[in-house]
Amino acid sequence: MEMLIIGVSLWSLVHLMKSVTPSLRGSIQNAIGEGPHKGLVALTLLGSLALMILGWRSTPAEFVYDPPTWGRHANMALMFAAILLLGAAQGASRIRQWIRHPMLTGVLVWAVGHLLANGDHKSLVLFGGLGLWALISIITVSRNEGPWVKPAKIASFGRELLSLAIAAILYVILVFIHPWIAGVPVVAG
Structure with missing residues (x-):
């Protein structure tokens, strides 16, 4: 269940940064660059999907x-x-x-x-x-x-x-x- 919660949380937080905390997102992007920022976001989202699928499958209902x-x-x-x-x-x-x-x-x-x-x-x-x-x-x-x-x-x-x-x-x-x-x-x- 922990993997599922972490996966949903990561997905939500990464997506909400743009609309809820645009200045924080901008600061991170300025610090590491636009390309690396996009790569980090993509990897985080892929990781969150993997955690959601694995968490779902490993948790008994x-x-x-x-x-x-x-x-x-x-x-x-x-x-x-x-x-x-x-x-x-x-x-x-x-x-x-x-x-x-x-x-x-x-x-x-x-x-x-x-x-x-x-x-x-x-x-x-x-x-x-x-x-x-x-x-x-x-x-x-x-x-x-x-x-x-x-x-x-x-x-x-x-x-x-x-x-x-x-x-x-x-x-x-x-x-x-x-x-x-x-x-x-x-x-x-």
């Missing part, structure tokens, strides 16, 4: 609450929405006309979905922690950016269909690799 019976099905639907939101953050999309931070919103949707499907303590740490990070990031980044100006560029209908197709393919891939990442199959067989 102790249940804290009973998730609703419909939670697993809701999670499967919310996962498609989360993937679509993550994709919308990568370029022009009509979604960006309604959602200011589609990537962070996608992480939040992912976290809520998994909390609806899982009621154990390691789920609370991983999904609750990353969901909280995404929510804090949405608030702090929005505060730093000022009033929202919707993007002028809107994706074509063909681009939106392509995004849906890519999201569907990624969804299927994630269903198949989920047992190797999380140690839990999405679809009980």
Whole structure:
């Protein structure tokens, strides 16, 4: 469990530095240089991902609450929405006309979905922690950016269909690799 907590904490702290403590981030960047700073951030984030995966897999589940019976099905639907939101953050999309931070919103949707499907303590740490990070990031980044100006560029209908197709393919891939990442199959067989 310690690895999981450290991984979620590292991920959150490194990401929040830009929006919560920009002067500290700037000081570190000035002290070591932009390239080494980016490398250090990347290595820290990769390390945090490894700690989260290893921590998750090595911690036996102790249940804290009973998730609703419909939670697993809701999670499967919310996962498609989360993937679509993550994709919308990568370029022009009509979604960006309604959602200011589609990537962070996608992480939040992912976290809520998994909390609806899982009621154990390691789920609370991983999904609750990353969901909280995404929510804090949405608030702090929005505060730093000022009033929202919707993007002028809107994706074509063909681009939106392509995004849906890519999201569907990624969804299927994630269903198949989920047992190797999380140690839990999405679809009980």
